[in-house]
Amino acid sequence: MTPEKPHDGEGNTERVEKSHLTPPALELLLDTGEAVVWPEKIKNDVEFVKQREERKQLINNLERVTDRLPRPDVSLQNAVAEKIISEPEVATLYESLQKLLEDPDYGRALLYIPFEFLPKSTWSAETTELKTAITAFTNIYLKTWEKLLHSHDVRTNFVDGDMIEIDFREGDDWPRVVKAAHLIPQLLEHDLITTEQIFSLAEKTNDTLLKSTIDDALLVAADLGRLTPEDRARMRSSSDEALRGTEKLFDEPLANESNVTGPIDFQVVEQELNTTLEEARTADYGSVSPNRKTWLQQEKRRHLLAAASQKMYQAIASKQLTPEIGKTYIETTGSAMGEACIEGIRQAVEAAVEKDPGKGQQLFEEYRNVITTAWKEKRIETRDALGKLFFRLNTLGVINTQELETLGIARPNLVGPFTENLKFMESEMGDVDRMLRAIENNPGLSELIYPVILMHGSRLKGYSAAESDIDISIIVRPEVSVEEREKLEKLLQDVFAHEKIPEKVIEFWLTEKDGNLSVRNFEKNDPALGESSFVHILFGAVWKGDPKVVEELREKLLVPYFYPTEEKLYGREARDIYIEQLERDALQYRLMHKGYERFFPRFGGVRSKHANLIDGESTFWDSGYRQTALQLYARRVFLPKLQS
Numbered sequence: 001m002t003p004e005k006p007h008d009g010e011g012n013t014e015r016v017e018k019s020h021l022t023p024p025a026l027e028l029l030l031d032t033g034e035a036v037v038w039p040e041k042i043k044n045d046v047e048f049v050k051q052r053e054e055r056k057q058l059i060n061n062l063e064r065v066t067d068r069l070p071r072p073d074v075s076l077q078n079a080v081a082e083k084i085i086s087e088p089e090v091a092t093l094y095e096s097l098q099k100l101l102e103d104p105d106y107g108r109a110l111l112y113i114p115f116e117f118l119p120k121s122t123w124s125a126e127t128t129e130l131k132t133a134i135t136a137f138t139n140i141y142l143k144t145w146e147k148l149l150h151s152h153d154v155r156t157n158f159v160d161g162d163m164i165e166i167d168f169r170e171g172d173d174w175p176r177v178v179k180a181a182h183l184i185p186q187l188l189e190h191d192l193i194t195t196e197q198i199f200s201l202a203e204k205t206n207d208t209l210l211k212s213t214i215d216d217a218l219l220v221a222a223d224l225g226r227l228t229p230e231d232r233a234r235m236r237s238s239s240d241e242a243l244r245g246t247e248k249l250f251d252e253p254l255a256n257e258s259n260v261t262g263p264i265d266f267q268v269v270e271q272e273l274n275t276t277l278e279e280a281r282t283a284d285y286g287s288v289s290p291n292r293k294t295w296l297q298q299e300k301r302r303h304l305l306a307a308a309s310q311k312m313y314q315a316i317a318s319k320q321l322t323p324e325i326g327k328t329y330i331e332t333t334g335s336a337m338g339e340a341c342i343e344g345i346r347q348a349v350e351a352a353v354e355k356d357p358g359k360g361q362q363l364f365e366e367y368r369n370v371i372t373t374a375w376k377e378k379r380i381e382t383r384d385a386l387g388k389l390f391f392r393l394n395t396l397g398v399i400n401t402q403e404l405e406t407l408g409i410a411r412p413n414l415v416g417p418f419t420e421n422l423k424f425m426e427s428e429m430g431d432v433d434r435m436l437r438a439i440e441n442n443p444g445l446s447e448l449i450y451p452v453i454l455m456h457g458s459r460l461k462g463y464s465a466a467e468s469d470i471d472i473s474i475i476v477r478p479e480v481s482v483e484e485r486e487k488l489e490k491l492l493q494d495v496f497a498h499e500k501i502p503e504k505v506i507e508f509w510l511t512e513k514d515g516n517l518s519v520r521n522f523e524k525n526d527p528a529l530g531e532s533s534f535v536h537i538l539f540g541a542v543w544k545g546d547p548k549v550v551e552e553l554r555e556k557l558l559v560p561y562f563y564p565t566e567e568k569l570y571g572r573e574a575r576d577i578y579i580e581q582l583e584r585d586a587l588q589y590r591l592m593h594k595g596y597e598r599f600f601p602r603f604g605g606v607r608s609k610h611a612n613l614i615d616g617e618s619t620f621w622d623s624g625y626r627q628t629a630l631q632l633y634a635r636r637v638f639l640p641k642l643q644s
Contacts, residue, residue: 019436022543022550023419025558026582026636029539030056039555042562042642051640058096059634065093066631072624073604075116077123087125091133093117098137100634105579105641107144108151111179112587112629115604121191142192148180149201152209157584158620160299161593178210182614184217185606188226195221195231203240215246216613222250223608264315266325270337273308277301277336291527302594305340312344316363317351327370334381338374342385345371346392350601353396364398375407384465384598391599412462414591414599415631418542421462428459428470431498432544438495445491448484450475450553452545456537463595472496473506473530473537475553478517480509504528506537510557517557533569535561535578536585540636562642578639586636587629592618596625 022028028037030052042048065076068085076093079085097113100106119138125131155177156162163174187193202214218235221227227250235247280300285293315321326345329337345367353360375386390409393399404411412421422429432453440451457471458464474492488507496505508530509520519532530537538558543550567574596619604623606616619625 019433019544020547020550021419021422022547022554023417024542025539025554026638027417027419029638029640030059030635037551037554039559042559045642047642048562048640051638054096054099055634055638058100059631061089061093061096062631062634064089066627069627071603072114072622072627073116075120077120087127087130091127091130094130094133094137098133098140101140101144105575105639106633106637107147108580108583109630109633109637110141110144110148111183112626112633113141114623114626114630115186115190116623118186118190118192138192145180145183145187149178149210150207151178151180152176153179155615157588158592159615159618161589162295162299176209178207178213181210181213181217184214185221185224185226185614188221189224195227196234199231199234199238199240199243202243203238211240211242215242216610218243218246219249219610220606220608220614220616223610264311264318264320266315266321266329266337269308269311269340270329273304273336273340276304280304289527305336305343308337308340309343309347312340313347313351316344316348323367323370326367330370330374330382331377333379336381338382339385342371342374342382342389346385346389349393349398350396353398357397360396361398364393372407375409387465388598392601395600411599414462414596414628415635416462418460418462418540421460422542424462425459425470432472435495435498436545442491442495445488445495448476448480448488448491450477450545450549452543452549452553454537454541454543456541458590458595460542461591461595463591463598465598470501471506472501473508473541475557476507476509478510478512482509506530506534508534508538515556516560517553518560519557532567532574533577533581535639536581539582539639540585562640563644564641575639575641579637582637582639583633586632591632592620592625592629596622596628600624 022037023031025037065079065085066072069079070084074084076085076090080087080090097109097117100109118141119134123134125134153176154163154174156174158177158179184193184198188195188198198214198218202211205211218227232247232250235243238244280297283297283300285296288296312321312326321341321344326341329335329341332338345364349360349364349367351360352363371386371389374382375390387409390399390404390407391411394401394404394411401411410424412424432455436451436453439445439449439453452475454473454475455470456473457469459468459470476488480488485507489504492505492507505528507528509522510517511520512518519530519534519538521531522529539561543554561578565574569577600622602622602624605621606614608616611617615621
C-alpha cells in the first residue's frame with residue numbers, strides 16, 4: 001500500500017515539511033566547503049588533509065584529460081600526437097595514477113585503468129617530464145599487477161552480478177578468477193610484458209586458478225596475433241602440461257553463432273517471444289529467495305527480449321521491417337514485441353553509425369516520428385527501451401541534447417555528486433519526508449531507531465530506470481535488545497509501506513563502546529541486517545533527518561572507520577574488505593552489469609573467437625566504462641587512513 005500523497009494544485013491541504021538533507025559522507029570527504037561536518041580533530045589532521053588533497057588532484061587531472069578526449073577509445077598517445085592534450089597534462093595524470101597505485105589500499109584501481117591510457121613502447125615522448133612519468137607509471141603498474149595475480153576475484157562480479165545468497169548456494173564459494181590475469185592480452189599489446197614472462201609464470205606458479213586463467217588469456221592473445229610461431233614452439237616444449245595443452249587449442253574451430261538470415265515471420269517471432277516470456281514468468285526456480293526469483297525472472301526476460309531484438313535488427317538491416325510495421329508493435333499496449341522493435345531500431349542505427357555516421361543518421365530519420373510519438377505517449381512498458389535508445393544515440397551525435405530537453409529527458413551525470421540525481425526523485429523524496437514525520441510521531445518507533453533515514457542504491461547513483469526501487473536503511477539505537485526485532489519490523493512495515501521500497505529496509509544495529517558507535521554483526525545471514533562492512537551504504541547514502549542527530553552519528557559511527565583496527569572480517573583485514581566493498585558498489589553493482597550500457601554504446605572491448613574465456617562480452621572491457629569506472633574509483637573508493 002502506497003502512503004497517501006497530497007493532491008496537486010488547488011485543494012492541497014497536506015503540507016509536508018522537508019527534512020534536512022546531508023550529502024553522502026564520501027562526497028564530503030573531498031569537498032572542503034563542507035568539511036565542517038567532520039570534527040576538528042579530523043579537519044586538522046595533517047594526514048587527512050594530505051590524502052584528501054592527493055585524491056582531489058587525481059580527480060582534477062583525470063577530468064582535465066577525459067573531458068577533452070573525443071571518444072573513449074582514443075589513446076593518450078594519439079591524443080597527444082593530434083594536440084588534443086599536451087604532454088605536461090599526460091605527465092601530470094601519470095604522476096597522480098602512480099601515487100594511487102603506490103598506496104597498497106588502492107592497488108585494485110589498476111583493474112579499471114583504461115587500456116588507452118597505457119603507454120606503448122612506440123611512444124617517443126618529446127619532453128623529459130613525460131618520459132620520466134611514463135617510466136615511473138609503468139614500473140608501479142607492473143609491480144601492482146604482479147601483486148594482483150595473487151587475488152582470487154568472484155567472477156560474476158565482473159560479468160552479470162549473479163550472486164546466489166549463501167543460504168541457497170551449493171558449495172562454499174562462488175566461482176572465482178584471477179581477474180588481473182585476464183589483462184594479459186592487453187599488456188602484451190602494449191609491450192608491457194613479454195610472452196616469455198607469461199610462460200615462466202605459468203610454469204612456476206602452484207596456483208591452479210592462476211594457471212587456468214593464464215591459459216584462457218593466452219588463447220585470446222593468440223586470436224589477436226600476439227603469439228609468434230616461436231612462442232607456440234616454446235609452449236609445445238614447455239614443462240607445464242597445461243601450456244602444452246593450450247597451444248593445441250589455438251587452431252581448433254569454434255561453433256559459429258547462428259545469424260538470422262532469410263525471411264523473418266514476425267508473427268512467429270511474436271508468438272515465440274510471448275510464449276517464452278510467459279514460461280519464464282511462471283517457471284519453477286527451485287528453492288531460492290523471493291529477491292533472487294525476481295532477479296532470475298528479470299534476467300531471463302532480458303535475454304529473451306535481446307534475442308527477439310536481434311531478429312528485429314536483422315529485419316531492419318534487410319529492409320523487412322518498415323517503420324509502419326514497427327509502429328504497429330510499438331503502439332500496442334503491453335507488447336513485448338514493441339520493446340524488441342525499439343531495441344532492434346537502436347541496434348541497427350548504432351551499427352550503421354559505426355560504418356557511416358551519415359547513413360546512421362538517415363536510418364534514424366526513418367523511425368524518428370515513430371520513436372518520438374511513442375515517448376510522448378508515456379507507456380511504461382516501452383519507457384526504459386526508449387530511454388536507452390535516446391541516451392545512446394545522443395552519445396553518438398544522432399540525437400542532439402536540445403531534442404532530449406524538448407522531450408523532457410534529463411541525462412544524469414554518472415560521475416557527479418549523488419545529490420544531483422535527487423531532482424529525478426522528487427516524488428520519492430516527499431514520501432521519505434512523510435516517513436520521517438511518521439517515525440518522529442510514533443513514540444514506540446522513535447525509542448527503537450534514530451530519526452534518520454539513509455537513501456542509497458542505483459536510483460541515487462543515476463543509472464537506473466525511473467520505475468526502479470529506492471533503497472532505504474535505518475539505524476537502531478545501541479540500547480535496543482535483539483529480542484525487540486519482531487516488534488521493530490512490524491513498525492517498520494507500517495511506516496515504509498511503499499511501492500518502490502523493497503519488502504524490508506536494511507537495519508543497522510549499533511553497539512556503543514568508549515563513546516563510539518559500531519555496527520553489530522550477526523551470525524545469522526539476513527539481507528535486512530546491515531553489517532559493519534556495509535561502508536558503501538554508511539558513507540555513500542544520503543542522510544535525511546535531524547541535522548544534530550546526523551552529525552553525532554557520523555562522528556561516532558563513521559569517523560572510527562578512519563583508524564586502524566584489529567577487526568577481521570571473513571578472515572581478512574577489515575579495511576581491505578571496506579575498500580573492496582566501496583569498489584563493488586561504485587563500479588560493479590549494477591553499473592557494470594547493466595547501468596552503464598543504458599546510457600552509452602560500446603567502444604573498444606575484446607572481440608575474438610575465444611573472448612568468452614575472459615568474459616569478453618562484459619562491460620568491464622568497454623573503453624567508455626573503464627574511463628567512467630576510473631573516475632568513480634577516484635571519487636568514491638576513498639577511505640582516509642589515520643593514526644590512532
